[in-house]
Amino acid sequence: MRLIVESYQRLTGRPLIENAPQESAALREAVWNAPFAIVAHGSEADPVFFYGNACALRCFEMEFAEFARLPSRLSAEPMQQEAREKALRKVAEQGYIDGYSGMRIASSGRRFMITDCTIWNLTDADGVHRGQAAVFVAAP
Numbered sequence: 001m002r003l004i005v006e007s008y009q010r011l012t013g014r015p016l017i018e019n020a021p022q023e024s025a026a027l028r029e030a031v032w033n034a035p036f037a038i039v040a041h042g043s044e045a046d047p048v049f050f051y052g053n054a055c056a057l058r059c060f061e062m063e064f065a066e067f068a069r070l071p072s073r074l075s076a077e078p079m080q081q082e083a084r085e086k087a088l089r090k091v092a093e094q095g096y097i098d099g100y101s102g103m104r105i106a107s108s109g110r111r112f113m114i115t116d117c118t119i120w121n122l123t124d125a126d127g128v129h130r131g132q133a134a135v136f137v138a139a140p
Contacts, residue, residue: 077105096120100136
């Protein structure tokens, strides 16, 4: 959890969670229960989600175990994947982007729009790239 929270703070200069607790269990709970979606994928060639908080899991209509096996590209419909990849390449170059929006698809096939999205690179304290993360609001 610290990787997600600290990378966001380092890159954007803003806290991901206001008044984030320092204690690990409390931080995990704060991120899990945030009123906005937080997702993260690894750095594999075809990145797989390794985290989705409760809000994100509701948006995608999945349990955590199912979400944590999903290649992140499959969160977007095929016609939306090129725009998604373009945004992720920009993040890789710049460190983060704000204001992204795009259509996503839940496990039921329901489409939903993500708005006001920030996507950022996950880098550990040693500067090693560990993946990317996003925070967003889902429009009904």
